Amino acid sequence: MPIPARWAFAVLFISAVVPARAADYQTNLGPMPLDDETKAVIAGRGDATARYDGKTLTVKGSFHGLPSSATEAHLFLSEHIGVPGRQALDLTVTKATSGSLSGSFNLTPEQANALRLGHLYIQVNSEKAPPGYSWGPKGTLWGWLLPAHKTAGQDVPQAGHWFIPQLDTPSR
Numbered sequence: 001m002p003i004p005a006r007w008a009f010a011v012l013f014i015s016a017v018v019p020a021r022a023a024d025y026q027t028n029l030g031p032m033p034l035d036d037e038t039k040a041v042i043a044g045r046g047d048a049t050a051r052y053d054g055k056t057l058t059v060k061g062s063f064h065g066l067p068s069s070a071t072e073a074h075l076f077l078s079e080h081i082g083v084p085g086r087q088a089l090d091l092t093v094t095k096a097t098s099g100s101l102s103g104s105f106n107l108t109p110e111q112a113n114a115l116r117l118g119h120l121y122i123q124v125n126s127e128k129a130p131p132g133y134s135w136g137p138k139g140t141l142w143g144w145l146l147p148a149h150k151t152a153g154q155d156v157p158q159a160g161h162w163f164i165p166q167l168d169t170p171s172r
Helices: 005-017 109-117
Strands: 023-031 045-052 056-064 070-077 086-093 099-106 120-126 141-144
Touching: 023 056, 023 120, 045 109, 045 141, 056 120, 070 099, 070 109, 086 120, 109 120
Parallel strands: none
Antiparallel strands: 023 045, 023 141, 045 056, 056 099, 070 086, 070 120, 086 099, 120 141
């Protein structure tokens, strides 16, 4: 039985008006890389969450324990999870050893795709962070934005299936 034209138009209209399903992302900000030269000037922890409504990405987070004041924070685009990328967007950050970071952005199609694939990450720089590395940018805290997921606490074994970004990142 064919669908009446008025119903087809209504379905088309509603699908065009209803925004894409909002998606939540999270990251744990940690120091990297650490070696004998950098462990004295790179330290701290933090976390951030992000919400993407199909057009706007809103990022909120906090950090603590930096050995020197934060100077800037950015979102970077990477080719793969764990690989340094290029700076894409500037976040607002508290210029202290503890504080917050935030930002709201209309993403380009490339940036939205990177977010869905887990290739968008946060980097917080600080005063004492090294100026850079031969293989990538400086940074005190880094964290890749991945779909929100259940996390186990420190020293808590997790039985059964658990979040593996390369396998569990849905296409959104």
